[in-house]
Amino acid sequence: MYKILFVVPMIAAALSLTPAYASGDAKCENTSGEWLSHEAIGAKAAELGYEVRKVETDDSCYEVYALDENGGRVEIYMHPVTGAVVKLETKS
Amino acid sequence: MKPPSKIKVWDAFVRLFHWSLVVSFVVAWISAEQSDRVHEWSGYLIAALLITRIAWGFVGTKHARFSSFIYNPVTILKFLLDSLCFRAKRYVGHNPAGGAMIIALLVCLLVITTTGIMMITTTFWGIKWVEELHEITVNLTLGLIFLHLAGVLLASLEHQENLVMSMVTGWKRRNEKNKKRNRMVQKRKKKKAQENWHGF
Ligand code: HEM
Numbered sequence: 001m002y003k004i005l006f007v008v009p010m011i012a013a014a015l016s017l018t019p020a021y022a023s024g025d026a027k028c029e030n031t032s033g034e035w036l037s038h039e040a041i042g043a044k045a046a047e048l049g050y051e052v053r054k055v056e057t058d059d060s061c062y063e064v065y066a067l068d069e070n071g072g073r074v075e076i077y078m079h080p081v082t083g084a085v086v087k088l089e090t091k092s
Numbered sequence: 093m094k095p096p097s098k099i100k101v102w103d104a105f106v107r108l109f110h111w112s113l114v115v116s117f118v119v120a121w122i123s124a125e126q127s128d129r130v131h132e133w134s135g136y137l138i139a140a141l142l143i144t145r146i147a148w149g150f151v152g153t154k155h156a157r158f159s160s161f162i163y164n165p166v167t168i169l170k171f172l173l174d175s176l177c178f179r180a181k182r183y184v185g186h187n188p189a190g191g192a193m194i195i196a197l198l199v200c201l202l203v204i205t206t207t208g209i210m211m212i213t214t215t216f217w218g219i220k221w222v223e224e225l226h227e228i229t230v231n232l233t234l235g236l237i238f239l240h241l242a243g244v245l246l247a248s249l250e251h252q253e254n255l256v257m258s259m260v261t262g263w264k265r266r267n268e269k270n271k272k273r274n275r276m277v278q279k280r281k282k283k284k285a286q287e288n289w290h291g292f
Contacts, residue, residue, distance in 0.1 A: 053218025065218025073217045091128075091212065 026077035026087040028061040035080040036062075044083040045076055061086055101184055102262040103153040109145050110259055113138065113201075117237075121230075132212065139205040142198060155184070161191030168192050175246060182251045184267050190247070193240050200233045 036044075038055040041062045045052050050066035057063065057080075064076040068090070077087040102110075116137045123130035149158040163171075171188040174180040180187070186194065207226040210216040248255045258264045 054220060067214060067217065071214055073212070073214060 026058070026061045026063075028077070028079045028086055030060060030080050032081060036083060038062075041078055041080075041083060044078065048085070050074065050076065097266050098263045099184060099266045100262050101155050101264045102259060103156060104262070105144075105148055105152065106156050107259060107262055109141055109148075113141050116141065117201075132208075135205055135208045138201060139209070142201055142205065146198065155186070158195075161186035161188075161194065163188035163191055175243075175250065178250055180247070180250060182267060184264055187247060189243060193236065193243060197233065197236055197240065200229050200236060203229045204233065 035057075041064065042052045042055045045055075045064045045066055049069055050064070052064060052066045054065040055062060056065070058077065060080070062078040062080055064078060066074055066076060068074050073091040075089040075091070076085055077089075078084065079086055116134045120131055120134035120138065123134060148156055154160055168188040168191075171180055175189065183190075204226060207222050207229070210222050211226060216222045244255050253265055
């Protein structure tokens, strides 16, 4: 009867220890290992007409949180060297 | 009929709320980095559960009401100390530490759901502090949940009862003291009835 008292916390503990995965399946090939600065990437996104909110790195790419011309929420995955848009995610 | 040594403590809503919350919290945690859609919907479910539980805390059954499990800080600290010394008093409803834990969990979950909903509005999209508050509170809540489980385990061992099963069935053992008092109340009522009878 008391088994459940031990098993349940164990499962909960195990669950809470599972690592969280990094998201975004965008891939950016970068053999140089060099990265443009956050500011440079932000400027490039702004040039494309986005209102930039945040610039982050996500695995091999830059990930820019921004609003498009219509005020819609977007995540833009950009190449760390060329600044090219690799993937655009529009949030509804 | 159930034997009178048992008492219904957690009503159906409290039990449904609890286990739905556990499931939706786990789903939200796992889906956080996997699926926006699943993560958002489990978050909405948690928000709905919280709002109904808070309302139930004012109008619900006896042991579900906030007024029945909010104690002053001194009582809570004394209770925690007694618990660690394995000499804590048994409560049929939430004990003082459990009550404080519930308030802490509800407040944290409110902060998590509020910041979560904010994060997908255009106003707060990509605003760092909102995201950070969301994540910090999640980590804090994981710590609270660990303590919650430790507390349930400790109280169960201390009073030789399965509190987890009680949260499933709603039934708990009646307190010994209450049993005795109930018997006395019963006797007094009987006596009074007899006296009234003689008085006729
Ligand atoms: C599988 C893991 C869990 C178990 C075994 C468990 C067990 C319990 C038990 C036995 C109680 C009643 C405590 C008492 O007798 O006073 C309780 C209450 C509570 N638990 Fe949990 N719990 C679990 C996970 C969680 C999680 C993940 C959360 C929050 C996200 C949570 C939030 C609560 C709340 C808010 C209450 C108060 C219930 C009410 O009166 O409405 N629990 N839990």
